[in-house]
Each structure stands twice: as structure tokens, then as C-alpha cells.
Amino acid sequence: MHLTDSHAHVYSEQFKPDQEAMLLRALEAGVRTIYMPNIDHTSIDALLETEARHPQQCQAMMGLHPCSVGKHFERQLYEVEDWLGRRPFAAVGECGIDLYWDQSHLPEQQEALRIQLAMARQHRLPVVLHTRNAFRQTADLVTAAQDGTLRGVFHCFSGTLAEAEEVIRLGFKLGIGGVATFKNGGLDQVLPHVGLEHLLLETDCPYLAPAPHRGKRNEPAYLPLVAHRVAELLGKDVEEVAEATTRTTQELFGQGDGVTGNK
Numbered sequence: 001m002h003l004t005d006s007h008a009h010v011y012s013e014q015f016k017p018d019q020e021a022m023l024l025r026a027l028e029a030g031v032r033t034i035y036m037p038n039i040d041h042t043s044i045d046a047l048l049e050t051e052a053r054h055p056q057q058c059q060a061m062m063g064l065h066p067c068s069v070g071k072h073f074e075r076q077l078y079e080v081e082d083w084l085g086r087r088p089f090a091a092v093g094e095c096g097i098d099l100y101w102d103q104s105h106l107p108e109q110q111e112a113l114r115i116q117l118a119m120a121r122q123h124r125l126p127v128v129l130h131t132r133n134a135f136r137q138t139a140d141l142v143t144a145a146q147d148g149t150l151r152g153v154f155h156c157f158s159g160t161l162a163e164a165e166e167v168i169r170l171g172f173k174l175g176i177g178g179v180a181t182f183k184n185g186g187l188d189q190v191l192p193h194v195g196l197e198h199l200l201l202e203t204d205c206p207y208l209a210p211a212p213h214r215g216k217r218n219e220p221a222y223l224p225l226v227a228h229r230v231a232e233l234l235g236k237d238v239e240e241v242a243e244a245t246t247r248t249t250q251e252l253f254g255q256g257d258g259v260t261g262n263k
């Protein structure tokens with residue numbers, strides 16, 4: 001089984017003690033490709049070092065997370081733009097709007113998202129969206145920026161069926177992670193009505209570990225738990241889910257550099 005983790009912070013401090021062993025466990029679980037979203041200027045070194053050490057398995061993205069958007073977000077976005085011009089990245093991200101912890105920076109978060117959507121269009125890159133308690137605000141900005149070329153994923157999707165349908169109409173994919181395995185996650189009401197071709201699998205590690213590891217540190221080796229749950233909800237074979245989501249992720253993020261063709 002070949003799985004692709006479309007969203008994993010495997011460069012995180014939390015993996016410092018055992019990063020090599022953790023990435024090996026991922027390989028042994030069939031997770032051969034891992035896409036790594038950036039957070040902010042403090043995470044770039046670890047992100048790029050991880051990719052340099054594991055160029056076959058780990059692919060970097062570049063962007064600014066909404067929880068890192070403060071007063072001086074413009075300076076951070078210059079750095080993102082600078083990196084995007086310097087070398088290839090799989091996507092712009094993660095970016096978006098997060099009103100869960102703090103709502104005081106909503107205008108700045110909206111402006112940072114607008115700018116990053118423009119960067120994605122300019123660089124012809126997909127965009128990885130983070131949205132928490134802010135689906136409406138995020139979808140409105142994506143709708144406004146959609147010129148027919150913008151594509152990407154609403155990562156860690158946990159919304160309603162109507163929201164899932166809106167994402168699909170926007171030409172975007174749904175990133176499905178550990179929430180699908182939670183008893184009260186709500187995705188059992190959504191996924192049976194959504195086509196497999198619209199889904200990517202993700203861990204969002206070290207966060208959001210799937211059941212039965214809920215609350216503990218998450219890692220890509222747990223991705224098969226998500227794949228099995230998605231297969232169950234869709235009434236499909238887990239092999240088919242693994243193959244389809246891997247193909248969809250590679251079509252979205254792959255840059256034809258040979259990495260995506262590995263068997």
C-alpha cells in the first residue's frame with residue numbers, strides 16, 4: 001500500500017529526539033511521500049533541513065500560518081515571497097484564517113491570505129488552506145481570488161456537507177485527517193456523500209492523532225488508520241483509497257521532478 005501524507009509537520013521540534021526513526025516508521029507503514037507546510041520564519045530552517053536530508057520522502061511548501069500573522073506580517077510575507085522566487089516548492093502554505101484562539105487579527109489574517117492567494121496564482125502553485133472557526137471568511141476570499149487557475153486543499157476539513165460541496169465547487173480538495181476517526185468528528189455525515197476523487201489524506205502531525213492515539217503525539221505512520229476509516233465511510237477498499245488519494249495528491253502538488261513517479 002502506497003500512502004501520501006499531504007500535510008505533516010515532520011520538521012517540528014516535537015520530533016527532534018527521533019525524527020529519523022519516525023520517518024522510517026512512516027516508510028514501513030507505506031507513507032512514501034510527505035508534504036510539509038511551513039508555519040513562519042522560525043520554522044523555515046528545520047523545514048528545509050528535513051527536506052535536504054530526505055529529498056525522496058519529504059517535500060517542502062512555503063507560506064505563513066494565520067496564527068503567526070501579527071502586526072508585522074508584511075515582513076514575514078516578504079520572506080515567503082523571496083523563498084518562492086528562489087527555488088521550487090510543492091505549494092503555498094499553510095495559510096488561511098484561524099479565529100479559534102484570537103480574533104483580534106482578523107483584518108491582518110485576511111490581508112495575509114489575500115496576498116498568499118495572489119502569490120499562488122503568480123507562481124502557478126496550489127495553495128494549502130488552514131481554516132478554523134472561519135470557513136465563511138476563508139471561502140469568501142478564495143472565491144474572490146478564483147480566476148479559474150487557483151487550486152489547492154482545505155486542509156484538516158471538518159465542516160458540513162454544504163461546506164464540503166462549496167469547497168469542491170471552488171475547485172479545491174478536502175484534506176482528511178484524524179478527525180475522521182473521532183467519535184464526535186462529524187465526518188461520518190459528510191464523507192459518504194463526497195467522491196473519493198476530492199479527498200487527500202493527511203496527519204497534520206504532531207497534532208490531531210487519530211484514534212486510538214487521540215491526544216498523543218501524531219506521526220505519519222498513523223496515516224493507515226485514517227485511510228481505513230475513510231475506506232469504511234466510503235464503503236471502499238483501503239487499497240483503492242490509498243491509491244486514489246496518492247494520485248490526487250501527486251496531481252495537485254507534484255512538479256514532475258521524478259519524485260512522484262516512484263513505486
Ligand SMILES: [Zn+2]
Nearest residue numbers: 007037094204
Ligand atoms: Zn498544519
